[in-house]
Amino acid sequence: MKVLLVEPNYKNKYPPIGLMKISTYHKMLGDEVHFVKGTSKDIDSQVWDRIYITTLFTFYFDITIKTINHYLKIANDIRSLYVGGIMASLMPERIIDATGMDMEHILVGLFTDTSKVGDNNSVNIDQLPLDYDILDEITYKYPAGDNYFSHTSRGCPNHCPFCAIPILEPHFYVTNNIKKQIETINNKYGPKQNLLLLDNNVLNTPNLKELVDDLCSLGFERGAKFVDPGTYNIIMSRYHKGDRSPLLDNKLNTYLDSFKARIKSSEMLEKFIKVLIKGETISDFATYMLDQEHVISPIIEKYRNKNPKARYLDFNQGVDARKINDENMFQLSRLSIRPLRIAFDSINLSKQYINAVKIAHKYGIREISNYILFNYNDTPASLYERLLINIELNKELGIQIFSFPMKYSPINRIDRNYIGKFWTRKALSAISAILQVSNGVVAAGSNFFLKAFGNTLSEYFEILAMPRSLIMFRQYFEENGTTNSWREEYNRLDNVQRNRLMHFVSKPVSELKKMKYPKEFESIIPYYLISYNGNRA
Ligand code: SF4
CATH class of the missing domain: 3.40.50.280 (Cobalamin-binding domain)
Structure with missing residues (x-):
């Protein structure tokens, strides 16, 4: 077939x-x-x-x-x-x-x-x-690269209303043994550097210690290192097992061709090239390479990269802050986790979240990242507050928490235009402009955060109200005085007017251009029509 x-x-x-x-x-x-x-x-x-x-x-x-x-x-x-x-x-x-x-x-x-x-x-x-x-x-x-991707469990018992998992995987259960999964991949494709476990809620696993023991025995213990056997060794081992395919031949050919540049001995290079040139005319490339192994292998072994690299394990969907305790964090800390992802979906979970980060820190985990859901039932202020909690935790504990704000979109929408009940299109667009500058990540340092999101809540609201071009090209418009002129206009408005402004400038620019503006916004709206692509004239 x-x-x-x-x-x-x-x-x-x-x-x-x-x-x-x-x-x-x-x-x-x-x-x-x-x-x-x-x-x-x-x-x-x-x-x-x-x-x-x-x-x-x-x-x-x-x-x-x-x-x-x-x-x-x-x-x-x-x-x-x-x-x-x-x-x-x-x-x-x-x-x-x-x-x-x-x-x-x-x-x-x-x-x-x-x-x-x-x-x-x-x-x-x-x-x-x-x-x-x-x-x-x-x-x-x-x-996500050429890594191991696996599940040790499916489903999640939490059934959060904003999440698709309860529909996709309605029941929680443990899947097949992780050791077998990884060993099968190793035997067939050779070992991979990192492991991305895609479990939805790994802390729900009935026997976490057993899982961690298995992961350690697979080479993902804390401080684990990885020496890549390299494409040549992996494909030759597959040839030895009788594996044959034009894709493998092409991959090996491409690899050997690029490997030439690493060979420093002219004598070895000559031998190597001779084998490659002859290989171009051979129909059964795999058998030919097996015959030439005694020539090629010592050269590959001498020049391939054998430096150990850090190996990491990533519970990619995040762990549940509410479930983190000393016992399970001790287990997780035995692993080469990088980063530890912890969800921080609501400001109401601050206590549990802070506690979870502190426990992780206690067990020596320094790199933490978190998903921050926004545009759901939260307010814009709560996004700022959650980001600020991370900045403060970084300072207090000397760690690095990277935040990934994730905009909520209902699972039945086919576009990304949903606006949460406490949000406006303008505020969402401001957040996306800030994140665009930083590739979606809010870095651990307070300098970036305070500049990007403001030193105080009122500065943050001002940034949310700022025209998109002025956010995206902050330095340019600050230097040429445009931001200050806009700010003077903005400061003339009272809170009720500012609120109205946020709704008014939520309209698409094409619509704004054609409209007659209310008197109160006549002098501020032109700033929202500035279009600038970053190229100075
Ligand atoms: S805990 Fe996470 S995976 Fe489970 S239902 Fe909630 S959001 Fe989805």
Whole structure:
């Protein structure tokens, strides 16, 4: 069977874990599997027996639907096309409306039962190892890199109303053994440097000590180091096991070609190049390389990078501050966690959050990052207060907490335009302008924070009200006096007027330009029409 795996061409951090498992499944069955990101003419011209399309965030709705409709047109038989993943699980009806597919071909939730795609076996695809080879078929590089990605549990018992997990994974359970998962990857693809555990709520694991013991035995104990065996050794080991594929050959070829630059001995370089040149004409490259191993291996071994690198483990979804205590933090501190992510979703959780950070600090964890949900039921002031708590904790404990403000968007929205009940479009746009300058992160130092968000709550509100260009290009407009002139206008307004202004300037600039302004805002509105792209004239 010829199987095509498709990921729409959106930007995403993690590789498509579901498709990587489906690939393992079909390769186990002896099928031919290909992976594509978006569309490609070469793919369109082939006949596919089955197509799987993954989906991600609901705000990627348009690009995802376009991709599904494209493949529905080229599919040999539309009954062999399946759509799964996060968006498909959250809004199958909308996909049906937009594509004409039927419910039977939308894979909702985890892919644990292959009878959904008409197969007759008892394989639980969700528990299969990832096929990393498919990532070599595309040019897109996932920012999360070539690491281990895994779950030790699914679901979360908390059922927070803003979260998609209760729908995607309604029940909490422990998945297959992490040791087996990692060892399977090691045997097939060679070891990876870092481990990203994607559990939703790892502190709910019934036996955390056992999990930590396993992770330590896998090489993720505190202070762990990693020496990369390198592409050559990994591929040669696969050749030795009988693994053959043009993708492996290409990868090795590219690696050896770039390795030449490291060889300092002219004699060795000559030998190395000779082998490579001959290899270009050989049809069975793998067997040829095995024959030449005695020549190439000593050269690779002499010049490859053998420096140990720090190895880290990242509980990527964040740990639950409410559940952190001495016992579980002692366990987590045995690991090479970097960073420890702690969610800080509401100002009402300040006490638990501060306590959690202090416990983490007590057990020697210095790098902490946290997700700060905003635009939900919170106020703009509460975002500032939570960020400030981190700055104060950094100062008090001598640690580094990096904050990642995460804008809430309801899980049934297909755009990112939702405005929380205490927020305005203008305030959200100001936060996004501040974060754009810092790539979404609020760094640990107080200098950046106080400059970006203001020294006091009233300075923060002033920044929220500031025209977007003046926020984005703060220095330029401060130096040329524009910010001060705007501030003089702003200071003339009382609090009620400022509140009205926030709503008024929440309108798109194109609309503002055409409007007649209320008298009270006549002199301040022109500042909101300044457009500047950072290039000085
Ligand atoms: S604790 Fe986290 S994963 Fe669990 S439901 Fe709440 S937000 Fe979702």
